[in-house]
Amino acid sequence: NAGVTQTPKFRILKIGQSMTLQCTQDMNHNYMYWYRQDPGMGLKLIYYSVGAGITDKGEVPNGYNVSRSTTEDFPLRLELAAPSQTSVYFCASSFSEGVYQPQHFGDGTRLSIL
Amino acid sequence: SQELEQSPQSLIVQEGKNLTINCTSSKTLxxxxxxxxxxxxxxxxxxxxxxxxxxxxxxKITAKLDEKKQQSSLHITASQPSHAGIYLCGAGSPTNFGNEKLTFGTGTRLTIIP
Structure with missing residues (x-):
């Protein structure tokens, strides 16, 4: 059971470059989330999705874009990488049935912008 | 917006000892x-x-939520090396779509020494 899979695990980008962080889940979860975790800080929500074609901004969406064309995949796009986007990015997913469903996390993508 | 404060920020405990981590919210949980x-x-x-x-x-892990629903604690009994890591509390809040987004505390880093 793979759960939530994130690729790549590590990446170094130059300022101004763009890239897409991939996230896929095999649990048939409707809800998916992107968080970033800066050193010594908790996780902050970037974007979330409640199903294919439906996304919304979280707490720190600037500089990022998302799309959700399938239930399984929720990619995060950085268009013009900036040093402030150096962080660890986590994707998560959860069931949509009932309230208070725990989110299941991937292992993260460690991104450095130089 | 909701803020979560965790204490202590870091904890070094001898193997076999008990410990408690606290999570305090600025709003009702x-x-x-x-x-x-x-x-x-x-x-x-x-x-x-x-x-x-x-x-x-x-x-060996017990979590409690106080009656006023503004503070939670995590207690580990007879700690083991496998308990080492970072413990994070997250508060759920509903979105307009009916799912929950999480706000996290900054975490407590637990080290177990033999």
């Missing part, structure tokens, strides 16, 4: 989630609390 994170890995769901006065246990 509706769903409080405890996660554990190991370096290089994602977050592992431990427990979720939603009712005032609720207490849940799993193996």
């Amino acid at each position: 509706y769903g409080l989630y405890w996660y554990k994170q190991k370096y290089g890995e994602g977050l592992i769901f431990l427990m979720m609390l939603q009712k005032g006065g609720e207490e849940k246990s799993h193996e």
Whole structure:
């Protein structure tokens, strides 16, 4: 059971470059989330999705874009990488049935912008 | 916006000793989630609390939510090296779509020494 899979695990980008962080889940979860975790800080929500074609901004969406064309995949796009986007990015997913469903996390993508 | 404060920020405990981690919210908690994170890995769901006065246990870990639903504690009995890691509390809040987004505390880093 793979759960939530994130690729790549590590990446170094130059300022101004763009890239897409991939996230896929095999649990048939409707809800998916992107968080970033800066050193010594908790996780902050970037974007979330409640199903294919439906996304919304979280707490720190600037500089990022998302799309959700399938239930399984929720990619995060950085268009013009900036040093402030150096962080660890986590994707998560959860069931949509009932309230208070725990989110299941991937292992993260460690991104450095130089 | 909701803020979560965790204490202590770091904790060094001798193997076999008991310990407690606290999570205090600036607003009433509706769903409080405890996660554990190991370096290089994602977050592992431990427990979720939603009712005032609720207490849940799993193996040697007990989580409690106070009656006023503004503070939660995580207690580990007879600590083991496998308990080492970063413990994060997360508060759930509803979105317009009916799902929950999480706000996290900054984490407590637990080190177990032999």
